[in-house]
Amino acid sequence: MPSDVAQQVKSDVGLASALRSSIMRLSRQIRWQRVDDAELTANQLSVLGALAKHDAMTLGELAAHEKVKPPSMTRIVSNMEAAGLLVRRPHETDKRLVLVELTEAARALILANRRRRDEWLKTKLKTLTPEEREILRKAAPVLEKLAAL
Template sequence: MSTHDDSTALAADLRWAVMWLRRRLARERHPDNQVSIPAMSVLAALNRRGDLTLGELAAWERVQPPSMTRTVKCLEQDGHVVRSPHPTDGRVAVVSLTDSGRAVLAADRDRRDAWLAHRLADLTPDERDALRRATPILQRLAQED
């Protein structure tokens, strides 16, 4: 088998596994969590990257600005984010995560992490070590170009 064929087969297997793991993790949402998955992604982006403008959030999430405006408006109404004027450009709003947003995000992550930790506990030590070694590689693959 050529290197190209091997890479293509690995890509297909990895894509399938990551897709199904993502779907499975998405089902592990807390039943009381009424925040949509796209909105949770916005909360996670703000948590990781800090305060962002609506345009920056839209670009990061790869959605159109009007769609991001609607998502942020819902999050703002629920008290999970606040908008404030940009320090140097009054035409632009900066979106910030609130304590409520952090709490929703943390509860959601804790539930998903607990599910995954439970599944990882069923693996052999060698399997867990293999995943531990693969994690930085997967993170590098997932980084933006």
């Protein structure tokens, strides 16, 4: 770790600032590795991620999860449905509701993105020393915990 960063992270404020800055730069670089034939918006990518994690969701659940108003989510889903990335189907128990789920094309796009990003990051990790990679192995669960708070 460069000495200026090492000095900065000695306080909690410095640690917060260094983490924010580093995580934002790394996140940006990872986003640039995206396979994006469909040229999806950030909202659409977020919807894909939510549905990949939670499987099928109602429009209301998806809107709440993404913190957007239901009419906005309806518009997002309609555009993605037209692009062949999402399908709607009736809810199993409540016929008033509609479930939204990924198509195989969306699943393939998500997998291609994950593979490309993982490969890029794996290449970057190889440039680190074994000790630095071990630090990251120990930090990964802590960062996940921080992200979940």
